[in-house]
Each structure stands twice: as structure tokens, then as C-alpha cells.
Amino acid sequence: MDSIQPKTFHDTxxxxxxxxxxxxxxEPTDSFKNSVELAQHVEQLGFNRYWLxxxxxxxxxxSSATSVIMGHIAEKTSRIRVGAGGIMLPNHATLVIAxxxxxxxxxxPERIDLGLGRAPGSDQATAYALRRTLNMSVEDFPMQVNELQDYFSDNPISxxxxxxxxxxxxxxxLLGSSDFSARLAAKKGLRFSFAxxxxxxxxxxxxxxYRENFQPSEELEKPYAMVGVNVIAADTDEHAQFIATSLQQQFLNLxxxxxxxxxxxxxxIESEWTPMELAAIKQSLDPRSTIIGDKEKVRKGLESFIAETQADEVIISSQIYNQADRLRSYEIIGELME
Known part of the structure; x- marks a missing residue:
């Protein structure tokens, strides 16, 4: 494999x-209105994809009915790619997803991405309600991916x-938070997104x-990795730290x-958690991949994150309570992209 060329913020x-x-x-009705507004906003700012x-x-x-809300977002936008990040494939019949x-x-056409995960995206009781059985195992996920690719092929076997x-x-x-999907994406020559x-x-x-074991395929000649990061940007560092407490409360409640x-x-926020809970939250919301601050702090954080991961693309999550703050956060990132 060719050596990886160093990547910078402006070419990512x-x-x-x-x-x-x-x-x-x-209520969810409000959420969908906010998502449409955000999708239209980031499309104008030049973001590449909008995943649910x-x-x-x-x-x-x-976003439980992911393909339904994807269609709604795609209808309300014109250029940005719209995708699933992801569909939890064990929850579904492969044919239905195809x-x-x-x-x-x-x-x-040419605007839809299909990201696949193998986790249930919920607890076991809900997984049972979705599947009516829990007989699926980790070993079945590669088989399901094969089935899906076959359904999309010009000459399916089925x-x-x-x-x-x-x-x-x-x-x-293929999406993942461990090495399983990294290995599978490399073996099958697919795009990989890490959480x-x-x-x-x-x-x-x-x-x-993923990169060391990548095998070229008809779909992809060389590895392509997108990496997830939390970014909460505001005009001042103090306001960014304040609005980030919604994300911190979400992790604490989970x-x-x-x-x-x-x-x-x-x-x-410091009065809300025990020392043990704080340690766990700091582990999940590591400052390297949870960037909170004003424009300059976010710029430095993203530059450092891209330099460390050499990601081909970065996908940004911003769990922000106030819609105006959420729009402004992505606007600040858009200003950095310029």
C-alpha cells in the first residue's frame, strides 16, 4: 500500500x-423541523454529507426510522449527500434494507450513502421487539453484508x-467502535467510519x-476512513463550555x-456527577475527540485530530439543546472551512 500522505484541516x-x-x-415533530433547518444550513456552508x-x-x-427521515432530508436539500450512520443491520431483513x-x-440519484453497524442500537428487550428473535450473532454480520451487496449487484445470485x-x-x-468492522471493511475493500x-x-x-489490511475491491481502490468527533463551538469559550453541558448530561444519564x-x-455540571462517573465520562468524551470552545480552540482541536488520525473525512456530531446555538456551532466550523 502506498504511504499515507499527511492530511491537513483544509484538504479534509x-x-x-x-x-x-x-x-x-x-416532541419528535420539532426535532425533524430542526434537522431540516440544520441540513439546509450545512449544505449552504459546504459540508459534504448529512448522516442520521x-x-x-x-x-x-x-432517528429510529432512519431511511424515512433520510428521504425527508434529501427532499428538503439539493446537493448534500444523505446517509445512514448507520443502519443496524442485525435488526432488519437484508432485503428490506436493499x-x-x-x-x-x-x-x-448519487446522493445516498449506506452505513452499516452490527450493534442493536438499543437494549436487548428492544432488540427482541425489533427482530422477534435474538439468534443473530456477530458472525452473521459479514453474511448479511454479503447478502446486501448481492441484492445491489447487476447479476444477483439470489x-x-x-x-x-x-x-x-x-x-x-462499515461502522464500528472496535476492531471488528475495521477488519471486515479492510477485507471487503469497503469504506470505514469509526465512532x-x-x-x-x-x-x-x-x-x-483497516489501512494495513485493506484489500482493493471493485467498489474502492484504496482505504477511505471517516472518523467521528464531537464539536461544540461558540463565539466565546465560556458559552461553548456552558452549552456542552447538555452533551455531558446525556452521557451521564446513559x-x-x-x-x-x-x-x-x-x-x-460538576455537582451532577460522582468522581467515578466523571472519570467514565472523561474517558468517553476525551478532549481529543470532543472539542469544545471558541473558533480558535475548535480550529486547533480539529487540526490536531486530523493530524493524529489522518482521517480522509471527519463527521461532526453536535448535541446542542438550543437550535440557534446548534446552527451557530456549525456556522463557526463552516467559517474555518473557508
Whole structure:
């Protein structure tokens, strides 16, 4: 494999990961309106992709029917790529996903991405409600990816055809927060996206595994890795630290096993957690992949993150309670892109 050319902030595309957050005091209807506004905003700012993630039984995340909200976002925008970051494939019949994404690609040609994960995106009870069985195992995920690729091929082996879907070129990404999907993406010659925005410690090892073991395929000649990062930007460092407390509360409530709607920011976050909880949250929200601050601090953080990971692309998550603050955060990042 050719040596990796050092990447810089200005030659690295930036994208958006949206969990369609449901704010305290609001309903999913409000979340979808906010997502449309944000998608249109970042499209104008020059961001590359707008991805939505599948989660279930989470009161603060409205993107459970991921392909449906993807269609809504694609309809309300014109250029930005719209994708799943990702579809949790074990939750679904592979044919259904092929048909859904074949439909999306037919409606919005050359704008649809399909990111695939192997986690349930929820707890076991919800996984059972989705699947009616928990017989699927980690070992089945590569088989499901093979099935999906077959449905999209020009000459599928299966007697069952995906209509629409067959013969369509839809980029497939494998998503992960460990080395499993890194190895599989390398073996199959697929694009890889790593969730360093909540699993920062494994980022560089997973990327190294992917790049070192990559096997070129018809879909991809050389490795392409996108890496997730939390960014909360504001006009002052103090305001950024304040609005970041919504993200911190979200992680704290998840750790306590009590997921909630996205909470408004608070002044004294330090009084909310125990020392053990603080240690765990600092591990998940590592400053290298959770960048909070004013424009200059965010610029330095992104430059450092890209230099460390040599990511081909960076996808940014910003769990911010106030929509005006959320729009401004991405606007500041857009100003840096210029």
C-alpha cells in the first residue's frame, strides 16, 4: 500500500452526524423541523454529507426510522449527500434494507450513502421487539453484508430480487467502535467510519488495522476512513463550555441507565456527577475527540485530530439543546472551512 500522505484541516472534507435530538419540552415533530433547518444550513456552508443514526427506545433520539427521515432530508436539500450512520443491520431483513435504499437512490440519484453497524442500537428487550428473535450473532454480520451487496449487484445470485435496488451503485460503509468492522471493511475493500466521538481510545489502532489490511475491491481502490468527533463551538469559550453541558448530561444519564430527552444546559455540571462517573465520562468524551470552545480552540482541536488520525473525512456530531446555538456551532466550523 502506498504511504499515507499527511492530511491537513483544509484538504479534509467535513460532514454532519445528526441524532435528531428530542429536546426536553419538545416532541419528535420539532426535532425533524430542526434537522431540516440544520441540513439546509450545512449544505449552504459546504459540508459534504448529512448522516442520521438508527437508535431505538431512546427518548432523546428521533432517528429510529432512519431511511424515512433520510428521504425527508434529501427532499428538503439539493446537493448534500444523505446517509445512514448507520443502519443496524442485525435488526432488519437484508432485503428490506436493499429495497429501502434502492428506493432512496432511485429518488435522489448519487446522493445516498449506506452505513452499516452490527450493534442493536438499543437494549436487548428492544432488540427482541425489533427482530422477534435474538439468534443473530456477530458472525452473521459479514453474511448479511454479503447478502446486501448481492441484492445491489447487476447479476444477483439470489432468486429474490431487490426492486428497486438491483444494479444500483450505493456506497456501503462499515461502522464500528472496535476492531471488528475495521477488519471486515479492510477485507471487503469497503469504506470505514469509526465512532471516535464515543470510543476515542480505540480510534488509531482501528484505523491502522483497516489501512494495513485493506484489500482493493471493485467498489474502492484504496482505504477511505471517516472518523467521528464531537464539536461544540461558540463565539466565546465560556458559552461553548456552558452549552456542552447538555452533551455531558446525556452521557451521564446513559451511564446511569436512564436515557432522557436532551436536557437544557446548566451552570454547575460538576455537582451532577460522582468522581467515578466523571472519570467514565472523561474517558468517553476525551478532549481529543470532543472539542469544545471558541473558533480558535475548535480550529486547533480539529487540526490536531486530523493530524493524529489522518482521517480522509471527519463527521461532526453536535448535541446542542438550543437550535440557534446548534446552527451557530456549525456556522463557526463552516467559517474555518473557508
Amino acid at each position: 472534507p467535513l460532514s454532519v452526524l445528526d441524532l435528531a435530538p428530542v429536546n426536553e419540552g419538545t 443514526a438508527e437508535h431505538h427506545n431512546m427518548p432523546g433520539i428521533a 429495497e429501502q435504499f434502492g428506493t432512496l437512490e432511485s429518488l435522489y 432468486r429474490v430480487k431487490a426492486v428497486p435496488g438491483q444494479g444500483l451503485s450505493i456506497p456501503i460503509w 471516535s466521538h464515543f470510543a476515542p481510545a480505540y480510534t488509531v489502532p482501528a484505523l491502522n488495522l 451511564r446511569r441507565g436512564r436515557p432522557t430527552k436532551l436536557q437544557p444546559p446548566i451552570q454547575d
